[in-house]
Amino acid sequence: MSKSPVSYKRHRFPPAVIALAVWLYFRFPLSLRLVEEMLLERGIVVSYETIRCWAKKFGSDYAARLHRKVASPNDIWHLDEVAVMIGGRKHWLWRAVDQDGYVLDEIVQTRRNTKAAKRLLIRLMKKRGCRPKRIVTDKLRSYGEARRQLMPTTEHRSHKGLNNRAENSHLPLRKRERMMQRFRSPGGLQRFVSIFSAVRNLFVPTRSQHSASAIQLHRLSAMAHWNDVAGFSA
Template structure:
């Protein structure tokens, strides 16, 4: 049980009146498994907890950014050989774009949700990823001209350029990673706003990184994936 949440989570809890343990459980289930909000409403009802599906959504929007912020310092370092790609996510009936990369071992480097798929979006993604993870030695991308242009723009400001490899067939690691995200998103039946999509996708990515073992446990004690997620609120 979490008795004293950290300051960031405490701020997010304003006007949320349910016990934190219940809220964290619902939010974790939502971003960890292919469940709709109405599934969660029914599941909590079976546990004698009366909560509306829209309330669960509000908890997710409030808590996930705070938990993501807490995860930052706990994230393990990634390798310097990246595989980068993007995928389509529907928001209000229109396609938007989730950029991300994994390293050679399949660990998530970083992610960014963008309204457009162009050079500016690709450059913004690489700038964010480099700022938070350091400069890679090599980046592998598909045949996307926008991604290549974004990387070339990054290299234009560097004395030692990042090596760029383009291949339609060598990005299997990151494409397999796509499937895990799409599996969680599918029951959500699309997003109603870009902001909500960005937050929920960030939570799914957070849960996915924890599941892949990317969270540091400084005391050396083995914790389950669920325990690690709840630890972020402490």
């Protein structure tokens, strides 16, 4: 069943302006104040606090409507975790990407152990609907134990040099973390990455798209889909 259109009731700004502000904030390493300045240059006077409200209210709605990559039993899951400081306490953002660098899922947890690794794998299997051909991880033993308990027949390659794809997937978020001067709560981080990665999945070309024309066509198609999801025509 298709979802009902995004509702903009009781919002005085046009949907195109709201969608543009949300897109700028999640697509590029921009602060709320920089998005405010970019909109002002276009003659749109809106405060950064309003943009913050738009990002929180409409970001998740947009992300939930974006196309998702179809799962395949031939997929390769690259798994990795990265430390994020929140309120002076270390948390771990566990991430899974596939062979094309497409972000499959992310989950914020306080632990870096087998229980946390199992939680990531369980979420992945539920969301993807099938098990992968192979998982690739670093040398953290928790992955191996979790894999043995949940998917014993799935191939597992554990080597730091093989997992650059997952490790590189952390870099865009690190840029945003510096721009935002860190995250203020685990829930806030979880909400942000769910939207941030969905937008990035849509707009970043696949590894097979090398030519300038292919990249331009991909971006035009992505923008058209974004506008459709937001409920207006460009």
